[in-house]
Amino acid sequence: MKENALSWMIGGPALTGGVNSSAEVFAKACARAGLYVFSNIEYHSNIMGRHISYRVRTSDTPVHSHVEHVDLLLALDSETLFGTPEYQDYQRHGGHLHRVAPDGVVILDAKAKIDHSAIERDDIHVVALAYDDLVRESVEELGVTYNARRHSVMRNMVPIGASCALLDFDINHVVSLVAEVLPAHRQDMVEMNRHVLLHAAEQARRAYAKEEFHVTLRPRPERNGHMLIKGVDAVGIAKIHAGCGFQTYYPIAPASDESVMLERHQTSYPIVVLQAEDEIASMNMAVGAAHAGVRASTSTAGPGFSLMAEGLGFASITEAAGPVVVLWQRGGPSTGLPTRQSQQDLRFALQPAHGEFPHIVVAPGDAREAARITHMAFNWGDRYQMPVVVLADKFIANSLVTLEDLGLDGLPVDRGEYWTLEMNGSEPYRRHRLTESGISPRAVFGTPGGQYVTTSDEHTERGRIDEQVENRMAQMDKRMQKLDLAAQEIPDEWQYEFIGPEDADVTIVGWGSTRGPITDALPVLQSEHGIAANFLQIRLLRPFPASVVQEKLGGARKVLLVEDNYMGQLGMLIAEQTGIKLERMALKYDGRPFSQDEVVEAVCEHSEADLGRLVLSHP
Amino acid sequence: MVVADTERLTAKTFGVEDSHPDWCGGCGDFGILSAVKQALAKLGRPPHEVAVISGIGCAGKLPHYINSYGLHTLHGRALNVATGVKLANQDLEVLVAGGDGDGYGIGAGYLVNSGRRNLNIAYLVHNNGVYGLTKGQAAPTMRRGQKTKGMAEAAIQESVNPIGLAIASGYTFIARGYAMAQPDLVDLIVQAVQHRGTALIDILQPCPIYNDLMTIDFFRGRDVGHNRIYRLEDEGFDGRVHDPSNPDEIVAKQQAAIAKSFEWGDRIPTGVLYQVAAPTYEDELAGRLPELGANSLLDLATPGRDISRLEDAYR
Numbered sequence: 001m002k003e004n005a006l007s008w009m010i011g012g013p014a015l016t017g018g019v020n021s022s023a024e025v026f027a028k029a030c031a032r033a034g035l036y037v038f039s040n041i042e043y044h045s046n047i048m049g050r051h052i053s054y055r056v057r058t059s060d061t062p063v064h065s066h067v068e069h070v071d072l073l074l075a076l077d078s079e080t081l082f083g084t085p086e087y088q089d090y091q092r093h094g095g096h097l098h099r100v101a102p103d104g105v106v107i108l109d110a111k112a113k114i115d116h117s118a119i120e121r122d123d124i125h126v127v128a129l130a131y132d133d134l135v136r137e138s139v140e141e142l143g144v145t146y147n148a149r150r151h152s153v154m155r156n157m158v159p160i161g162a163s164c165a166l167l168d169f170d171i172n173h174v175v176s177l178v179a180e181v182l183p184a185h186r187q188d189m190v191e192m193n194r195h196v197l198l199h200a201a202e203q204a205r206r207a208y209a210k211e212e213f214h215v216t217l218r219p220r221p222e223r224n225g226h227m228l229i230k231g232v233d234a235v236g237i238a239k240i241h242a243g244c245g246f247q248t249y250y251p252i253a254p255a256s257d258e259s260v261m262l263e264r265h266q267t268s269y270p271i272v273v274l275q276a277e278d279e280i281a282s283m284n285m286a287v288g289a290a291h292a293g294v295r296a297s298t299s300t301a302g303p304g305f306s307l308m309a310e311g312l313g314f315a316s317i318t319e320a321a322g323p324v325v326v327l328w329q330r331g332g333p334s335t336g337l338p339t340r341q342s343q344q345d346l347r348f349a350l351q352p353a354h355g356e357f358p359h360i361v362v363a364p365g366d367a368r369e370a371a372r373i374t375h376m377a378f379n380w381g382d383r384y385q386m387p388v389v390v391l392a393d394k395f396i397a398n399s400l401v402t403l404e405d406l407g408l409d410g411l412p413v414d415r416g417e418y419w420t421l422e423m424n425g426s427e428p429y430r431r432h433r434l435t436e437s438g439i440s441p442r443a444v445f446g447t448p449g450g451q452y453v454t455t456s457d458e459h460t461e462r463g464r465i466d467e468q469v470e471n472r473m474a475q476m477d478k479r480m481q482k483l484d485l486a487a488q489e490i491p492d493e494w495q496y497e498f499i500g501p502e503d504a505d506v507t508i509v510g511w512g513s514t515r516g517p518i519t520d521a522l523p524v525l526q527s528e529h530g531i532a533a534n535f536l537q538i539r540l541l542r543p544f545p546a547s548v549v550q551e552k553l554g555g556a557r558k559v560l561l562v563e564d565n566y567m568g569q570l571g572m573l574i575a576e577q578t579g580i581k582l583e584r585m586a587l588k589y590d591g592r593p594f595s596q597d598e599v600v601e602a603v604c605e606h607s608e609a610d611l612g613r614l615v616l617s618h619p
Numbered sequence: 620m621v622v623a624d625t626e627r628l629t630a631k632t633f634g635v636e637d638s639h640p641d642w643c644g645g646c647g648d649f650g651i652l653s654a655v656k657q658a659l660a661k662l663g664r665p666p667h668e669v670a671v672i673s674g675i676g677c678a679g680k681l682p683h684y685i686n687s688y689g690l691h692t693l694h695g696r697a698l699n700v701a702t703g704v705k706l707a708n709q710d711l712e713v714l715v716a717g718g719d720g721d722g723y724g725i726g727a728g729y730l731v732n733s734g735r736r737n738l739n740i741a742y743l744v745h746n747n748g749v750y751g752l753t754k755g756q757a758a759p760t761m762r763r764g765q766k767t768k769g770m771a772e773a774a775i776q777e778s779v780n781p782i783g784l785a786i787a788s789g790y791t792f793i794a795r796g797y798a799m800a801q802p803d804l805v806d807l808i809v810q811a812v813q814h815r816g817t818a819l820i821d822i823l824q825p826c827p828i829y830n831d832l833m834t835i836d837f838f839r840g841r842d843v844g845h846n847r848i849y850r851l852e853d854e855g856f857d858g859r860v861h862d863p864s865n866p867d868e869i870v871a872k873q874q875a876a877i878a879k880s881f882e883w884g885d886r887i888p889t890g891v892l893y894q895v896a897a898p899t900y901e902d903e904l905a906g907r908l909p910e911l912g913a914n915s916l917l918d919l920a921t922p923g924r925d926i927s928r929l930e931d932a933y934r
Contacts, residue, residue, distance in 0.1 A: 227933040237929045245920025246707060265929070267908050270919035272706055277732035281699040284692065288672070288703025291690060292711070294916045296703065314693050378922070405930060413922040444917070445688040446708050448667045453682045453689030456675070464638055464683060465691075 004035055006167065006215045007067050008056040010159060011096055012076025015048040018156040019076065023054035024400070025181075026160050029173040030058045031228040031402050034220030038063040038516070039228075039400040040593065045253065045338040050091055051079050058217065064366055064401065064516030068597040068618055069101040071215050072166065074159040075108040082118060094619050100124050103214050107162045107204065127166075127207045129200060131158045138195035154189075154196045161200025166213040171197040173219070227403045231367040231396035234406055235299075235326055236261035238371035240269045241408045242378040244324070245294040247273045248282035253338045254397040255301045255328040279304035283311030286323035287387075290315065293444030295378050297324035302332045302345050305352065313353035315387040316479070318454045319432060321416060321442060322381030322388060324374065329393040331591040340591030341394045343512055343564035347572070349389050350542055356476070358483040360384065361542040362494065363391040365515025370396055371406040373539070376494055382416035383489075384482045385442060391541065393564070395513040395593040417441040421449040430461040434474055438481035487543035495545040498552060500534030506603055507556035509536045509549075509582070511570050514562050514594050521599035529604055538570065546577040553580050560606055561585040562599060568613070583612055590617040628663060630656040633686045640684050645835070647798030647824020648677055651745055652684055654801060655714070658808035659687070664712045672701040674717030674726065676752050678745035681716045695726030698733045698742065705738050708915045709901055712812060713739075719746040719821075720758040723779045727759070730781075733817055734788030738900045741811040741818040744781065745798075747826040748833050755829030762883075769829045782880030782892055785819045786873050792818035793858075793876060793893040797848050798825070799835060803889065810891065816899050823848075823887070843885050851879065851890035860895040869895060 008026065012019045020041070027039040035058040044050035055066050073096055075081050083095030100106060102123040108114055110128035119126060135154045136146045157174070164171045171194070178193045236258050239247065249259035263273045276282040282298045289296035300308065305327050315323065329345045331337025349361050360380050364370035370392050377388040419429060419441040431452040433440040440461075443450025454463035458472055466472075500522050508518050518535050525531040536552045538545065553559050553574070561571045561582045566589040571582045586602030588594055598616045605611055633656040642648045659669060669687035673679040675694035682689025688711070692700045701715045722730050722744045733742070748767075750756040755769030759779045766773035785793045792814040796804040804822065811818035825835050840847040851858070856879065860872050876893040905912035910919055 225934055227930060229933040233933065237926050240924055240929065241922075241926045243920050243922035243924060245916040246703065248703075269924055270908055270910055270916065272904060272908075272911075272916060274702075274706070276699075277728055280696065281702075281729055281732070284696045284699035285703035285706075288690070288700035288705075289707040289916075290703070291700075292670075292704045292707035292917065294707035294920055295922070296707070310693055311696070314696075318690065406926075408926065415922070445670050445704060446667060446711055446917075448665075451666050451686055451688055453671075453685075453691060455683070455691035456693055457691065465680070 001212070002215045003218050004058055004060045006058045006072070006217065007070050008072045008163065009053055009070045009096060009099070010074040010076070011051060011053040011080030013049045014043060014046055014052050017052065017076045018153070019052045019054050022074070022156045022159055023056055025156070025174060025177055026163060027056045027400055028177055028228050030056065030217065031226055032177065032224055033169070033173050033217065034223035035217065036060065036062045037228060037400065037402045038065060040066055040395065041398050042592070043339050044091055046091070051093055053080070053096060060220070062402070063520060065520045065594070065596045068099060068595050070096065070099040071101055071104050072163055073097070073100050073104065073106045074163065075106055075114065077112055078114045081106065081114065097121070105166060105208065105213065107159055125209060127162060127204050129158055129162060129203050129207065131155045134158055134199050134203065135196055138199050139192055141195060142192060144192070151192070154193055157193050157196040158200040161197035162204035164197065165201035165204040166208060167215060167217045169217040170219070171201055227405065228400050229367055229403060230257070230398060230400055231370050231392060232258040232328070232398070233261050234367040234371040235374050235392070237406060238374040238408060239297060240265065240271065242375045243295050244297050244378065245271055246286065246289040246296040247271060248276050248285045248298045249273070249300065250276055250279045250282050250304055252301045252304050254330060254394045255299045255304070255326070257397065258299045258326065258328070279307035280311065283308035283325070284314070287311055287315045287320050290320040290322040290381070291318070291445060295382070296322055297326065299326040299328065301328050301330045303335065305345065305348070309353040312359060312387050313355055313357055314456045316357035316359050317456055319385040319440065319442070319479070320387070321385050322378065324377040324381055324388050324390060326374065326390045326392060328397045329391065337591040339394065341564060341593040342589065342591060343393060343514070343569070344566070344589070346391065346511070346541065346565070346569040349391050350573070352389070356480070358384070358386050358479050359542065360386060360388040360486060361391055362388065362540050363512040364396065364539070365512060365537055367396055367399070367401050368403050368407055371408060372411065373494065375408055375411050379412065379414040380486065380490070383414050383439070384486050385416065385439065386482060391512060393513050419443040419447065419450055421447070428462065431463045432459060432461045432475060432478070434461060434478055437485055438478045439485070483543045487545070490540060495540040496548055497537045497539065498534065499537065501532055502534070504532045504534040504557070506531060506533045506558045506560055506607060507536060507553065508533055508560050508562055508599070508603065509538070509553060509570070509574070510562040511538045511541065514564060517594040517596045517599045518562060520596040521603065524596065524600050525603055529600070531603060531607055533603055541573065544573065544577045549574060550578040550580065553578070558607070559584060560603060562594065562602065564588050564594065586614045586616055588616050590619070592617070628660045628665070630660045633659045633666060635684050635686050638683050640680065642677055643828050645825065645827035646677070647747060647826070648681070648745060650798035650801065650804065651743065651822055651824065652681060654804040654808055655681070655743070656685065657805045658812065661805070661809050662712065662812055668710065669712045669714070670704050671714045671716060672697050672704060673715070674721035676718040676721055676750070678716055678718040678721065695721050695724070695729065697721065698726065698729040701740055702733065702736070702738060705740055706916060708917045710915055714812065715740055715742040717744060718758070719744055719748065719760045719781070720750045723759040723781050723784070727779070730784065731788040734785060734790040736900045737789060737791055737816045737897060739815055741808070741814070741820070743808065743820050743822055745824055746781070746821050747824045747830055749826050749829045751826050751829050765832060767829060768831045780880050781821045783877045786877055786893060790819045790893070791816035791895050791897050792891070794818070794820045794891045795889045796820050796822040797838060797889050798822055799838065800848060800889065803850065807891070814894065816897060838887070847885060847887045848889055849886055851888050851892065856888070856890070858891045858893045863896045
């Protein structure tokens with residue numbers, strides 16, 4: 001019997017299946033019960049009908065990743081079990097039946113066209129419930145006339161009720177959520193939902209042949225105040241907290257959820273969210289607002305970031321205070337895999353436009369880090385007067401995770417150095433004044449006496465176009481010098497984190513969202529495989545913490561690079577910055593995030609043999 | 620530097636003594652620069668409350684010669700940058716400037732969408748028919764079949780009709796000026812800035828080096844015996860919508876402006892082609908967010924906002 005260590009998955013068609021709401025209600029119910037939750041979704045670039053799978057993993061200790069196996073699989077259609085039919089050669093997938101662990105359970109709709117005989121596994125159990133009949137009976141039991149248009153939405157509750165039964169989890173955790181979600185005039189539906197849950201639970205218990213399922217969920221009331229939040233929402237909240245006044249965007253997966261979240265709150269927390277005509281406009285609008293003194297940001301995915309290139313260089317040469325650009329990576333190149341995971345844009349983010357110019361690139365490892373780093377990104381934009389790229393990804397964007405808080409309270413606020421009339425006397429204001437630090441105090445547009453013009457051309461201290469060699473060198477040096485200053489000043493905690501024992505058999509090195517599966521894998525490697533592993537997570541990618549990386553990796557027994565891309569891009573950066581060439585790598589470019597199991601597998605395989613470049617995928 | 624005395628603003632107040640234009644002799648940009656400075660003096664806003672945002676090209680250099688805040692941005696992106704500046708600080712008087720290639724070619728998408736948005740800004744397009752700074756290629760305004768001395772072959776694409784495009788995009792003030800018709804151009808710029816909403820002035824100008832078709836002599840009409848440039852108001856043309864609540868009048872005035880926009884050849888109309896009072900983007904925002912009516916984002920968006928309620932919404 002495993003207490004609270006559950007891997008649950010629901011699959012079905014987009015929009016009509018109610019997959020998202022079932023999973024999110026179940027995940028929230030678990031979080032409310034005090035369990036740690038990690039929940040992630042796989043979906044197609046499609047509105048209606050294509051397959052979605054949504055996992056919920058629970059634990060008694062914090063979790064940040066999924067595992068390969070599934071204890072409970074809720075199948076709303078045949079595709080969820082067996083994948084797409086053989087004749088279909090587009091939007092294909094192989095189904096999830098093979099993921100069900102021995103002794104696991106498949107819960108399915110008895111009325112769906114599912115060929116039970118094709119399941120062909122005698123090590124798992126099948127619980128078939130007639131979803132619509134069950135909803136109808138529950139409604140009629142309350143003396144209400146069944147109306148499919150109105151009541152069939154409660155089908156979502158059937159798999160949840162059945163799950164609760166097998167997991168010995170009180171359905172009232174779900175009922176209270178339903179009551180919260182339904183508007184005041186629909187509270188009569190609460191009782192109906194409760195009945196659907198009850199009936200689903202009863203029938204599932206009856207249909208499940210065994211006495212007890214091997215996982216149970218035990219509430220932990222001492223922990224029931226946790227948030228359950230996605231990365232996009234965490235970043236949105238951080239932007240509000242940081243005083244961001246202007247957010248621009250152009251709709252794109254998986255980034256626009258962040259901007260839509262901000263749009264929902266723009267009347268409560270003054271912020272203008274502008275949906276621009278493209279990402280070129282988004283970027284340049286944000287640069288304009290930054291010059292005019294407002295904390296500005298934009299948010300996009302790879303294809304949009306490609307369009308922002310030009311504006312980033314412009315922001316940097318004109319020394320705009322920002323903007324903050326959150327890049328939610330997805331699978332490329334080109335349109336690529338619009339809704340899938342990748343870490344393919346690291347090298348692009350490091351050199352996102354022509355010419356040589358300073359900017360900051362920083363990669364959070366999870367939703368909480370994404371929020372905290374976004375807050376700091378505004379400080380750095382203001383202080384160093386350069387754009388800041390927060391390099392996140394689909395895995396962080398769309399995954400739900402339980403958190404105590406976002407950790408934003410108490411973070412410092414730094415708006416950088418301002419210029420005022422008193423500072424200059426009768427001297428004309430020099431926007432790009434050469435200073436010891438390289439930072440020129442900025443006059444925000446509208447400051448009396450500070451009139452200046454600056455330009456995307458190379459310019460003088462006063463912003464005039466100038467191609468004289470001495471000035472060119474002085475301005476280049478000044479701008480690039482700010483990166484050295486940033487490298488010195490940005491505290492270590494934002495540059496990297498070193499997790500695990502100082503002395504280890506293997507040192508894993510990675511960046512961004514692989515943090516979740518890697519940190520989850522460390523204790524498993526020790527307890528189940530006797531491998532002592534530690535983890536160097538590099539957060540700041542430009543300027544690069546070369547000496548720390550050199551020290552940590554130089555002293556390591558064995559180093560394993562883990563990345564969600566084909567080329568091992570961090571490995572290339574480490575080689576360039578430290579001269580250390582990493583030979584062992586575990587790479588994934590199938591558009592899916594690493595699971596905890598895949599990290600464990602990679603470390604184990606690499607400790608047994610010298611594999612060099614190991615590619616993982618578990619379709 | 621001394622803060623300007625708003626009581627005695629002159630064109631000189633907006634001049635920059637230690638930075639001189641590198642435009643060619645006889646360039647229409649001189650006329651536009653002079654008109655902008657005179658217009659700013661008439662408008663009465665001190666230099667630090669003005670921001671001139673420009674694109675790339677000869678016209679893009681304009682803000683370097685004006686005493687105000689200024690950004691000389693990217694080719695075709697001036698309207699985007701200006702949008703950010705204006706929304707950050709609505710108290711600024713924002714002027715946008717750029718060439719016809721900048722605005723009607725590489726920036727055409729932003730020309731259209733800025734019209735839809737109707738921010739309270741004025742956009743001056745220096746229209747000389749060519750890409751001057753890259754040595755005389757045809758701009759989007761070059762007519763099919765035309766060939767300047769710098770072009771290897773005649774143009775085989777249709778030219779864009781900026782006035783018609785502006786009508787279709789929702790501009791609420793559309794005018795055409797001529798760089799060499801000084802008092803009129805000053806007046807048009809003053810009107811454009813005073814107009815609540817996005818104003819577009821298509822300013823015809825000679826490029827004495829690369830455009831041997833649209834020369835001063837062409838505009839003067841040496842060949843036809845009369846000045847080609849004429850003033851719409853002299854002929855009783857009234858492009859202003861007097862009752863913005865009357866959709867019939869709006870359509871009629873838009874159609875009249877489009878009809879006039881095709882007039883080219885022996886006679887070239889200048890003046891206000893269309894004007895209507897309509898809610899600005901700022902008005903719409905203030906409808907959503909009343910504080911924005913009286914304040915700028917600059918004052919409203921401050922770090923350290925309390926987000927505990929937001930966090931709790933996820934518990």
